[in-house]
Amino acid sequence: MNAENNIQTINIGILGFGTVGQGTWKHLEENDKFWAKILGVELIPQRASVRSIEKARNVKISDSALTTDSLSIVDDPEIDLICELIGGIEEAKILTLHAFEKGKSVVTANKALICEHGDELFEAAEKAGVQYGFEASVAGGIPIIKVLRESMVANEFPLIYGILNGTSNYILTRMEREGVSFEDVLTDARELGYVEADEALDLDGVDAAHKAVILAYLAHGIWVNLEDITVEGIRRISTEDLQAARKLGCKIKLIGVIRRNFENNHISVGVYPALVPMDEIIARTDGVYNGISLTGSVVGTVVLTGRGAGQDPTAGSVISDIVDLVKAKKGISGAVKLRHVTPNECKPAKAVEIQGSFYLRLTVEDRPGQLAKVADCLAEHEVSLATVSQRPKSKSATSTVILTTHDTNEHSMNMAIQSLETLQGVIEKPVLFRVFDPNAVSKG
Amino acid sequence: MNAENNIQTINIGILGFGTVGQGTWKHLEENDKFWAKILGVELIPQRASVRSIEKARNVKISDSALTTDSLSIVDDPEIDLICELIGGIEEAKILTLHAFEKGKSVVTANKALICEHGDELFEAAEKAGVQYGFEASVAGGIPIIKVLRESMVANEFPLIYGILNGTSNYILTRMEREGVSFEDVLTDARELGYVEADEALDLDGVDAAHKAVILAYLAHGIWVNLEDITVEGIRRISTEDLQAARKLGCKIKLIGVIRRNFENNHISVGVYPALVPMDEIIARTDGVYNGISLTGSVVGTVVLTGRGAGQDPTAGSVISDIVDLVKAKKGISGAVKLRHVTPNECKPAKAVEIQGSFYLRLTVEDRPGQLAKVADCLAEHEVSLATVSQRPKSKSATSTVILTTHDTNEHSMNMAIQSLETLQGVIEKPVLFRVFDPNAVSKG
Structure with a gap:
C-alpha cells in the first residue's frame, strides 16, 4: 500500500548493502512488531541494492530482494522510503535528488555528501516537501543531531568540540597506553578493518572535518568550505608527544572544534590534534568511542559519548531517523506516545x-x-x-x-x-x- | 488567537514562578523572534501564577501578568499552553488534569508528580488528545527523555544508570576532594541554596528515585512503586569511605540503577551509594553535574552528562518541550527545518x-x-x-x-x-x- 494514503506499511529500499545497510535491514526485520506498535505502521525492508548479488552476507535476504541497480529501487512505486547507504558523492547525490523528485524521503549516513552538497540537497528536499534524515552521518550512535536541533533549540553555541573519528582515536589511545608507534598501531587497525579504504579520511582528519562542517551548519547556519578550514591529522603525533602531554595534565586528541564568538560574530571551524586537559570527558574518551561537548548559551555544557561508528550503532541512528520520518508523514510526530506500548510483562527482581x-x-x-x-x-x-x-x-x-x-x-x-x-x-x-x-x- | 485554528501566536501560562518559571519566562521573551522563525508561530509568555505578587523578582514582568490563582490561568481562554512549574503533588495534579480537560497541552518539570501519578496523567492526556512534556523532570538540561524515547527507539535497555541528583553529588565531590565531613559540606550547600526545603529529597535519594522510576517506565513500560525499591541516601558516607574507594580504583557516587535481565525478564530499580570504577564517566561526573549511562541493545553505551538542575538548564528543557509540542500541534513535527533560519551573518575568523x-x-x-x-x-x-x-x-x-x-x-x-x-x-x-x-x- 502506498505511504501517502491510509498508511499500513512503509516499504523501505536500502541503497548500498554494506555494514550499515545490512545492520539496518537486520534490526528493521527483528523488531517488526515493535514498529507497528509505536507507529501504527509496519516498516518493511523490501529491497536492497548491492554491487554483487552472489556475495555471501551475514543477513538473511532473498536474492529477489537484491538488485545491482540502485535507481530501480528509487523508481519502484512500491518503495516508500529510501536509505542511502552507498557512500561516495556523485552517485549518492544523483540517487538522493531523484528520490526527492519522486516524493520519497531519504535517510542517509553520508557525511561527505552532506558536507559537500548539503545546501543544494536541503533545498531540494524542502522544495519537494520530503524529509531528509542524516542523524547517522555524525558520530554514529550518538544522537548529536537531534540533541543539537531539538533538545537544545533554546541555545546558541559558543563552543562545540569533540572526537568525531573513532579510528584515529583508537590509534591514539593505543599509542598512549602501550607506547607503540603510530605505524605499528596503524597496521593493527588496518587488520581489524577499522581504517577506511581511503586512509586520509581517518588519518588526515578529513572524515572528522566532514562532520564538523555539518555540526557548524546545524549550530550556526553557515556552510564552511572544507578547503577553507584547518584540517590536520594524526600522522605527526609520536608516543613522546603523548607522554609529554600527560605530564602537562593533558591527552592529545584529534578534535573537531567549532567556536562562535558572538562579540565579533566570527566562527572558526577546524580539525586538529590538540592537548585536551585530562579533566575534560573528551580527553578521557578513548578507543573507538566518539565524544562531543556542546556548550549552549542556556543549558551550559552537555557532553555525549558513545560509539561513533560500527554496524549496530549507525544502523540504530538510521532507524531512529526512519521512525521520525514516518511519524512526520503520519502527522503523529512530536506526539510521542506517552504510554508504553511494548508488553510490560517484566517484573521486579527479588x-x-x-x-x-x-x-x-x-x-x-x-x-x-x-x-x-x-x-x-x-x-x-x-x-x-x-x-x-x-x-x-x-x-x-x-x-x-x-x-x-x-x-x-x-x-x-x-x-x-x-x-x-x-x-x-x-x-x-x-x-x-x-x-x-x-x-x-x-x-x- | 486560539491555538487550534490558523495559529499565529501561542500564549503560554506559567504556573509557579520560582527559579525555573522565571527562567522559562526570560528565555521565551529574549528569543521571541527566533521562535517565529523556526515555528512560524510566536511564543508569548503571557501570564504567571505566584504565591505573592509583591515579591521582588529578577525577571521583568508586569503586575497585571501575575496572579495568585493558578486555576484562572488554566481556565483563561487566551492561554494555549500551560507550564506546570509549581512542584508538589496534589495541587499540581489537579491543575494538570484540569488543563487536559480544557484541551491544553502541559509542560512540566515535576518528577514527583509523574513518579506518583504518571500512569493516570498519561492516560488522561491521551484521552484528551493533548500533549504532556516532561523533559525537564529528569536531569535538568540533559535531554535524556528525548534520547531514550526517540533517538534510541531501536533499542532495548539492559542497563541505565547514573547520577540523577546534583546536590548529593556536589556534597560527595567536595567531601572527596577536600576531605571535609558530610555535615560541613551540607552546611555550605544549604547556604548556597543547593538543598531542597525537604532535605530528604536530596540527601536520602528520594529525588533521584523519582527520576529513576520515570526512566524505568520510559525504558521498560512498567511503573515501579517508590515504596518497593531500594532508596538509600548519602548520610552514612564518610570521607574515610571515599578514600578507601579511591584505593580500590573507584569513587562513591549516589546512583540510580535500572537493570533489565532479558533472560528471566526481571527489572530492578534502585538508588543507592555505590563504588563506581574510576574509568566510568559516571565516576568522574563531579560537582553539581548529572550523568546518565544508557546501554542499548543496538547502539551500545551512550553517556550524557550536563547540568542536572538550575534555572537555565531546566528552563532550556522546558522550552525544548514547548517547541516540540507546538510543532506537533502544527503538524510540522519531525519535519525539522533542514535549512537554517537564524541569520547567518557570522563569518569565518581570520x-x-x-x-x-x-x-x-x-x-x-x-x-x-x-x-x-x-x-x-x-x-x-x-x-x-x-x-x-x-x-x-x-x-x-x-x-x-x-x-x-x-x-x-x-x-x-x-x-x-x-x-x-x-x-x-x-x-x-x-x-x-x-x-x-x-x-x-x-x-x-
Missing part, C-alpha cells in the same frame, strides 16, 4: 535474584580473632571476601575494617548484615555500599 | 583573530645557546613560553625540546613556525599542536 558485590565498613573491637569472626559470619551467608583492610582507630580500643566482597546476591548480603549487627565485637551499625560493575548489564 | 596556546616539539642541535635562539625567535613573533623541557637524544648530537606557549594567535604562531623552520640548529620540521582550553568558549 533480592535473591540481584547479583553484585559490596563494600562494607565496620567498627570493631580491636582484639585478636575479631576479623576472623567477621569473615566467618559472612561465610555463613555465602558471602566471600575480595579485599580486607583493618586499621586501629586512634585513642580507642577499636578498629575500622573495610571489606569488599566477591559477587553475591542482595538477599545473602542483607542476611549477613543482620548477623553482623548482632555479632560480638561489632560496635556500630555496619556501613554497606554496592560496588557497581557497569559491565554486568543485566544482573537484576 | 588566523590573527583566533586566540590559543600551543604545544611545540623541536629537534635541535645540542649546543649552548640553541634554546635561547628558539625562545628569541618565538618572542620576535610575540609568542611567549609557558613551559620548556629539553632532553638530549641518545646516540646523536641533537636534543628534543618540548615547549608550550602562553595565549597567542594563530597568525603569530604560523609566522613563528615559519621562522623556526629556517632557524639555524633546528633540524626537523617543528611539530605543533594546539592546547585546547575548553573554558575559552569563544576564542574564534
Whole structure:
C-alpha cells in the first residue's frame, strides 16, 4: 500500500548493502512488531541494492530482494522510503535528488555528501516537501543531531568540540597506553578493518572535518568550505608527544572544534590534534568511542559519548531517523506516545535474584580473632571476601575494617548484615555500599 | 488567537514562578523572534501564577501578568499552553488534569508528580488528545527523555544508570576532594541554596528515585512503586569511605540503577551509594553535574552528562518541550527545518583573530645557546613560553625540546613556525599542536 494514503506499511529500499545497510535491514526485520506498535505502521525492508548479488552476507535476504541497480529501487512505486547507504558523492547525490523528485524521503549516513552538497540537497528536499534524515552521518550512535536541533533549540553555541573519528582515536589511545608507534598501531587497525579504504579520511582528519562542517551548519547556519578550514591529522603525533602531554595534565586528541564568538560574530571551524586537559570527558574518551561537548548559551555544557561508528550503532541512528520520518508523514510526530506500548510483562527482581558485590565498613573491637569472626559470619551467608583492610582507630580500643566482597546476591548480603549487627565485637551499625560493575548489564 | 485554528501566536501560562518559571519566562521573551522563525508561530509568555505578587523578582514582568490563582490561568481562554512549574503533588495534579480537560497541552518539570501519578496523567492526556512534556523532570538540561524515547527507539535497555541528583553529588565531590565531613559540606550547600526545603529529597535519594522510576517506565513500560525499591541516601558516607574507594580504583557516587535481565525478564530499580570504577564517566561526573549511562541493545553505551538542575538548564528543557509540542500541534513535527533560519551573518575568523596556546616539539642541535635562539625567535613573533623541557637524544648530537606557549594567535604562531623552520640548529620540521582550553568558549 502506498505511504501517502491510509498508511499500513512503509516499504523501505536500502541503497548500498554494506555494514550499515545490512545492520539496518537486520534490526528493521527483528523488531517488526515493535514498529507497528509505536507507529501504527509496519516498516518493511523490501529491497536492497548491492554491487554483487552472489556475495555471501551475514543477513538473511532473498536474492529477489537484491538488485545491482540502485535507481530501480528509487523508481519502484512500491518503495516508500529510501536509505542511502552507498557512500561516495556523485552517485549518492544523483540517487538522493531523484528520490526527492519522486516524493520519497531519504535517510542517509553520508557525511561527505552532506558536507559537500548539503545546501543544494536541503533545498531540494524542502522544495519537494520530503524529509531528509542524516542523524547517522555524525558520530554514529550518538544522537548529536537531534540533541543539537531539538533538545537544545533554546541555545546558541559558543563552543562545540569533540572526537568525531573513532579510528584515529583508537590509534591514539593505543599509542598512549602501550607506547607503540603510530605505524605499528596503524597496521593493527588496518587488520581489524577499522581504517577506511581511503586512509586520509581517518588519518588526515578529513572524515572528522566532514562532520564538523555539518555540526557548524546545524549550530550556526553557515556552510564552511572544507578547503577553507584547518584540517590536520594524526600522522605527526609520536608516543613522546603523548607522554609529554600527560605530564602537562593533558591527552592529545584529534578534535573537531567549532567556536562562535558572538562579540565579533566570527566562527572558526577546524580539525586538529590538540592537548585536551585530562579533566575534560573528551580527553578521557578513548578507543573507538566518539565524544562531543556542546556548550549552549542556556543549558551550559552537555557532553555525549558513545560509539561513533560500527554496524549496530549507525544502523540504530538510521532507524531512529526512519521512525521520525514516518511519524512526520503520519502527522503523529512530536506526539510521542506517552504510554508504553511494548508488553510490560517484566517484573521486579527479588533480592535473591540481584547479583553484585559490596563494600562494607565496620567498627570493631580491636582484639585478636575479631576479623576472623567477621569473615566467618559472612561465610555463613555465602558471602566471600575480595579485599580486607583493618586499621586501629586512634585513642580507642577499636578498629575500622573495610571489606569488599566477591559477587553475591542482595538477599545473602542483607542476611549477613543482620548477623553482623548482632555479632560480638561489632560496635556500630555496619556501613554497606554496592560496588557497581557497569559491565554486568543485566544482573537484576 | 486560539491555538487550534490558523495559529499565529501561542500564549503560554506559567504556573509557579520560582527559579525555573522565571527562567522559562526570560528565555521565551529574549528569543521571541527566533521562535517565529523556526515555528512560524510566536511564543508569548503571557501570564504567571505566584504565591505573592509583591515579591521582588529578577525577571521583568508586569503586575497585571501575575496572579495568585493558578486555576484562572488554566481556565483563561487566551492561554494555549500551560507550564506546570509549581512542584508538589496534589495541587499540581489537579491543575494538570484540569488543563487536559480544557484541551491544553502541559509542560512540566515535576518528577514527583509523574513518579506518583504518571500512569493516570498519561492516560488522561491521551484521552484528551493533548500533549504532556516532561523533559525537564529528569536531569535538568540533559535531554535524556528525548534520547531514550526517540533517538534510541531501536533499542532495548539492559542497563541505565547514573547520577540523577546534583546536590548529593556536589556534597560527595567536595567531601572527596577536600576531605571535609558530610555535615560541613551540607552546611555550605544549604547556604548556597543547593538543598531542597525537604532535605530528604536530596540527601536520602528520594529525588533521584523519582527520576529513576520515570526512566524505568520510559525504558521498560512498567511503573515501579517508590515504596518497593531500594532508596538509600548519602548520610552514612564518610570521607574515610571515599578514600578507601579511591584505593580500590573507584569513587562513591549516589546512583540510580535500572537493570533489565532479558533472560528471566526481571527489572530492578534502585538508588543507592555505590563504588563506581574510576574509568566510568559516571565516576568522574563531579560537582553539581548529572550523568546518565544508557546501554542499548543496538547502539551500545551512550553517556550524557550536563547540568542536572538550575534555572537555565531546566528552563532550556522546558522550552525544548514547548517547541516540540507546538510543532506537533502544527503538524510540522519531525519535519525539522533542514535549512537554517537564524541569520547567518557570522563569518569565518581570520588566523590573527583566533586566540590559543600551543604545544611545540623541536629537534635541535645540542649546543649552548640553541634554546635561547628558539625562545628569541618565538618572542620576535610575540609568542611567549609557558613551559620548556629539553632532553638530549641518545646516540646523536641533537636534543628534543618540548615547549608550550602562553595565549597567542594563530597568525603569530604560523609566522613563528615559519621562522623556526629556517632557524639555524633546528633540524626537523617543528611539530605543533594546539592546547585546547575548553573554558575559552569563544576564542574564534
